[in-house]
Amino acid sequence: MEQRRAPTGPPRYGRRRFWDALYQREGTETREWLGGLSRFLPQLEPELRPGDRILVLGCGNSALSHDLHELGYTDVTSIDFSPACIAAMRARYAHCPGLRWAVMDIRALAFPDASFDVVLEKGTLDVLMVEETDPWHVSPQAAASMRRVLEEVSRVLRPGGCFISITFAQPHFRKPHYAQETFGWSLRHAACGDGDAGAFHYFLYVMRKGQPLDPRDVALGRRLHQPPPPPRPATAPRPPRRR
16 A cells, blocks of 8 residues: 655654554555655665665565565665564565564664665654644754764764665755764755656655765754744734824
């Protein structure tokens, strides 16, 4: 079952028990946030090499990991913080022992430094923003959660490896989070879609570890740490004009 809704909604999306209940209910049914692999393969495949060690963050019950394996990318590790999800995925792909599954929090990856050539996420980081009411001014809590994940991603990437993020988040909202010099990577993005005027477009961000950020992205990243502008003072109502 392919679904092309943005992974946004009520705050329950950020709660583990919501996902556990969902995966227990759906079992082996496939759910694809932002579409299946074929939808973005033309943009993704140039970034991958045979033999790459690939980590999929927040795998959910998507077929992404298996589809990559079927294309010849056989070293794929997939994690999710829902035990029900990982149990279902292990059962679904028991015939494919080369796929590895683990229950893990994306904010605290239990892998050594430089363990992977590619880290891939599709809609997972959007969950960190579901409680935000103003995408122009993200709360310190959400920004800190995003930063913890990105620090972990940078840590487990080998030099020259890449982090690929597929999301509905537009560049002016998401690039400030990715464009931090401390992560030690470059940043570029592409807009993707089906060519259908009525379809949502999404964005594929590629961060290459060991390459410098463009100065314009550096400036964009620094804006993330600037305090929001103070609210405008209320203006007193003007008295009625005398006739």
